[in-house]
Amino acid sequence: MSYVHPRPEFERELPPLPAPSVEAPLHAARRLWQRDGVRQVVVLVLIAAAWELAARWAGNDLLLPGFLQAAQAWWSDLRNGELLARTGVSLSLLLQGYALGTALALTLSALAVATRPGRDVLVTLTSLFNPLPAIALLPLALLWFGLGQGSLVFVLVHAVLWPLALSTLSGFQGVPETLRMAGRNYGLRGLRYVLLILVPAALPAILSGLRIGWAFAWRTLIAAELFFGASSGRGGLGWYIFQSRNELLTDRVFAGLATVVLIGWLVERCVFDTVERLTVRRWGMQR
């Protein structure tokens, strides 16, 4: 026999809630430690210390100058303007190639998403050129465009174009069907449809393509400058590194390498992260 307690029904008036208690703020040091940047700096300091110790233990300036020595070389070449001038040469070349490559990539992927032949052409071209390191085209470029900026820009365009076109196209193809229909519902067609619907909807993929393209282009450029860079006596950072090695100024080699790393990092952190924070993260399209 089942035995059940009788349970009376009830209704309640809900009084207003008391004011929420203020949460105790986190300790300042603890909050600082929560930031990724702070922890990364600590790791960097440890690496620099290990480098310095290793250099002192080795005691050979020609093979491995210490961190402090390299930093000194970097600082003095920064002050006398040498590094800045070299960086300027590299960056201005890079921007030319990057801008041209980006424009081509966006045009190609817009054509590819609009027409079937366009898609066939782009997919075939990317599968041909994407596995080919852009730097491998440099000998050919030198043959065609001579020892000059033209060759470098040609190689840079290749470094940017294919990865960016590939990720832009996949971004376009990933735009939800409902959003496409909503756009067409407003009567959007052609270029306006691409610019007002497809490009913003594919922005996460386009930005990651721009990031990859940037990294490829930067590496390709430095590598190409190591190859040759003394066109009209104005070499970029790669040439600075190569020349310093020729003169056995190893501390300046390290200073050049550090500058390459620093610029790559600055662009990643300052440019791309900021753009992402202001756009796709804010829109909830990327976390």
Next chain:
Amino acid sequence: MAATGAQEQQALAAAARPLLQVRDLTLEYRSESRIVRATHEVSFDVLSGDRFVLLGASGCGKSSLLKSVAGFLPPRSGEVLLDGRPVTEPGPDRVVVFQEFDQLPPWKRVLDNVAFGLIASRQCGSDEARERAAQALATVGLAQAADAYPHQLSGGMKQRVAIARALVMRPRVLLMDEPFAALDALTRRSLQEELLRLWQELRFTLLFVTHSIEEALLVGNRILLLSPHPGRVRAELDAQAFGFGSAGSAAFQAQQQRIHRLLFEL
């Protein structure tokens, strides 16, 4: 004299003509290996001010019908006439509210989302569009969310925005494709009531797709029942008498059972 007579006759004919006419519409989907027939010779008329519901089980082609009226799916045979003119492509005179939440561009704030259609279809300049959008948002009770981004809203709020962005365009027909199907039961009920309140206020013409018999009876004044695979017209019923007041009444339940029988006992 004869000329004015003819004009008068034309005007009379236009007044008597249904706003939306679907004539023997056969729709087909082409998949990689075969052709699937979604609807077979479906005909119905929607009058101005109707809340016309397409009701059927999944696979009856009701969403395809709506997409065809919207202009996204060209007919295999038959035609769709809006104001007597055949529909050939999507356009802002037939705005669709979809079921999916991603119909709102995530990169636009709520107010800009509502204004976007007006600007994109070049109906008015951006200032006027934003003004009208703010009004539309107020009508659906979301004035305070104007500056939020869609991802910050709940599902119910997103659908309210979607309705506001459709109403602000003042379309000839408002098309809704299971707009509340992805919502929880409580939110769905409050949005159904909201939709009816808006209709009382604005008297738009509505074509509404659903698979819920209850929703069809609550929202619609006219219900087209479709049989599945491919969709064919099984019946057209009046639902004028039913609203939130009568939900659960004997007549409501009787009509519900009749529809159930029509849909499932072929």
